Amino acid sequence: MGLELMEKLTILADAAKYDVACTSSGVNRRHRAGKVGSAVSYGCCHTFTADGRCVSLLKVLLSNACAYDCAYCVNRRSNDVPRASFTPRELCELTMNFYRRNYIEGLFLSSAVLGSPDRTMELMIQTLRLLREEYRFNGYIHAKAIPGADPALVHAMGLLADRMSVNIELPSERSLNLLCPEKGRRPILGNMAQIRDGIAENRRDLALYRHTPRFAPAGQSTQMIVGATPESDLHILRLTQGLYRRYGLKRVFFSAYLPVVSGPNLPVPQTFQPPLLREHRLYQADWLLRFYHFDAEELLDEASPNFDPLLDPKCCWALSHPEFFPVEVDRADLETLLRVPGVGPTSARRILMARRYGALDFSQLKKLGVVLKRAQYFLLCGGKRPPGLKVKWESLGPRLAALEAGERRVPMDQLSLFAGEGA
Amino acid sequence: MDGFCYRYDGTFAGFLCCARDIYQYKEPANLFLPQDDPRPSLYGERWVETDEDLARRVYRRLTRRLGQGGMDLVTQGFLTCLDHRERRLLAVIDLGLRTGPGVERRLGDEQVLQVSKAVRNLQREADHLFGFVRFADCGGVLVGSVAPKNQVLPLLRVHFCDRLANERFALYDRTHCQLLLHQPGPENGGKGRWVILEARDFTVPPPGAEERAYQDLWRRFYDTLAIPDRYNPRCRQSHMPKRFWGDMTEFQHPASGGEGSAGRGPTGPGGLARREPPSP
Numbered sequence: 001m002g003l004e005l006m007e008k009l010t011i012l013a014d015a016a017k018y019d020v021a022c023t024s025s026g027v028n029r030r031h032r033a034g035k036v037g038s039a040v041s042y043g044c045c046h047t048f049t050a051d052g053r054c055v056s057l058l059k060v061l062l063s064n065a066c067a068y069d070c071a072y073c074v075n076r077r078s079n080d081v082p083r084a085s086f087t088p089r090e091l092c093e094l095t096m097n098f099y100r101r102n103y104i105e106g107l108f109l110s111s112a113v114l115g116s117p118d119r120t121m122e123l124m125i126q127t128l129r130l131l132r133e134e135y136r137f138n139g140y141i142h143a144k145a146i147p148g149a150d151p152a153l154v155h156a157m158g159l160l161a162d163r164m165s166v167n168i169e170l171p172s173e174r175s176l177n178l179l180c181p182e183k184g185r186r187p188i189l190g191n192m193a194q195i196r197d198g199i200a201e202n203r204r205d206l207a208l209y210r211h212t213p214r215f216a217p218a219g220q221s222t223q224m225i226v227g228a229t230p231e232s233d234l235h236i237l238r239l240t241q242g243l244y245r246r247y248g249l250k251r252v253f254f255s256a257y258l259p260v261v262s263g264p265n266l267p268v269p270q271t272f273q274p275p276l277l278r279e280h281r282l283y284q285a286d287w288l289l290r291f292y293h294f295d296a297e298e299l300l301d302e303a304s305p306n307f308d309p310l311l312d313p314k315c316c317w318a319l320s321h322p323e324f325f326p327v328e329v330d331r332a333d334l335e336t337l338l339r340v341p342g343v344g345p346t347s348a349r350r351i352l353m354a355r356r357y358g359a360l361d362f363s364q365l366k367k368l369g370v371v372l373k374r375a376q377y378f379l380l381c382g383g384k385r386p387p388g389l390k391v392k393w394e395s396l397g398p399r400l401a402a403l404e405a406g407e408r409r410v411p412m413d414q415l416s417l418f419a420g421e422g423a
Numbered sequence: 424m425d426g427f428c429y430r431y432d433g434t435f436a437g438f439l440c441c442a443r444d445i446y447q448y449k450e451p452a453n454l455f456l457p458q459d460d461p462r463p464s465l466y467g468e469r470w471v472e473t474d475e476d477l478a479r480r481v482y483r484r485l486t487r488r489l490g491q492g493g494m495d496l497v498t499q500g501f502l503t504c505l506d507h508r509e510r511r512l513l514a515v516i517d518l519g520l521r522t523g524p525g526v527e528r529r530l531g532d533e534q535v536l537q538v539s540k541a542v543r544n545l546q547r548e549a550d551h552l553f554g555f556v557r558f559a560d561c562g563g564v565l566v567g568s569v570a571p572k573n574q575v576l577p578l579l580r581v582h583f584c585d586r587l588a589n590e591r592f593a594l595y596d597r598t599h600c601q602l603l604l605h606q607p608g609p610e611n612g613g614k615g616r617w618v619i620l621e622a623r624d625f626t627v628p629p630p631g632a633e634e635r636a637y638q639d640l641w642r643r644f645y646d647t648l649a650i651p652d653r654y655n656p657r658c659r660q661s662h663m664p665k666r667f668w669g670d671m672t673e674f675q676h677p678a679s680g681g682e683g684s685a686g687r688g689p690t691g692p693g694g695l696a697r698r699e700p701p702s703p
Contacts, residue, residue, distance in 0.1 A: 013644050052658025103672070
């Protein structure tokens, strides 16, 4: 090994770190005789980086010598960075040795485009095959399909990996054409559709033949860059919803644009702040789509196509629907409870379970673990508001915004006795 | 004073024997102490010898009365670091004997609520450690060491004996001085044999050359992965409490200057060139 491997790991991990997804969830696999490792469906975080992101997989590129010239990417052809490539065996050794020391849950393999998409895919498949067949690796593998690769190669990769992903990169076709002219919208969506159909077909086959090899059992995901191009939040959220519904994705990841390179079509790096709050809001909305039965159009509309920086999307929705509240804890159904700010799927289910044994009051809600910080303004227990709480609907907005600011530790303006005068 | 101080060997089997004595002789417990604890108590003392066979019978009988869910709460409750856990568990058992199966769902009862909370805490700690345990290869044996608050070793055992079924490994719990040993073999459906022992003063041997090389690679990987523009130590710390850091390879920087000679920028402990987050 020696220094050379250390250099390669540094270059190729550094090149892969802007990929967002590092989840190891979605597949359960116990130990099997003669194989190494297992996978657990709830995923497992092995450490967290200094920016608070979970590390569960060895996330590296096979190579960063890219043939493409995508404007935003560190690895673009015209960027002057050191280039390196792993040999399949080096990468397998590294994965196995990290795995048995419990550093990682598996491998996240991506690559720059080496020559052509097909050639890159062939090299990646060769690596994964070595890992699965010679090293008998039974842990988690997340593999990135290269857009525009041959369907046969995508299929071969899906049989080796647990999760597949194809990056949609940017929220609209126009932006894609502007910033990465070599990648087209059509091949990206084509690959996604192929993986979706492969998973569906595999599910049918599994029902008939128990030993059918599994195709991408942990599903597929994608990611896009937010803030490099002028799309609105509404546009991004609609796209996300479409991806979940039409392509059956497990996750859509957002990545706040960071000016790592400069280019004529990109925001000017000197004055640019990465839109981290916007990314946070998009994830909040993404959760509302997936677990709270919201529609993109309910959260945003053409009149206000972007999220409120002061308030989370669920509170915003609640404040603009006064007719929906207050909600009666003893009678509301699951869907209704999920719409209450501060009540999540766990709390809602606990309420449903507990109220079968008797009427609930606010102190009992607290005991159940329902956090009332926000919910108290929107709930009724036995027709009553929480004791001692007197807040007008109109003053709720600033109050909730102050709560959120306190959680994010945003410095607040000092309270003024003569509010509104300075404005 | 009508309560007694029960002295037992601190095992779960011992606790079940105490429970049986308490019901058999109708002598309620005020206090539980280990047999080797030199502290005297103000209560009358009862010395309970552990009888594995008796414990097994008590366990079976209690499972019938409390249901599997209730018994799981008691078993896992025993592994937690809840104070006065034995007395609280007896209260749960008592309630279960009066009300039957499903006692684990009676969260209205103060003791059941406290024990369930403690069990949730135990499981969360185990979930953390599934990821945060670090093994070092010492001559073909993987060795790791942790200092958990709860007795998580039985929970970690299930996970690691499955995952590392074909490895010889040792995992030491410094808080409770217990050592889990595993050896591959055809037993337990191909998962090999394991045992949890009492052990004092167990230390992880210093790493050899190959082990050091992999530790360096891992540290480098960890340090490389952070994005300076997104530096957010509070987020990291809430996901990964600092008490785990001491045992994790990525935070153990060797004191010598020989670490990673590839001339990268200065990195502080914890993996990122210290710089202030961009001000809004």
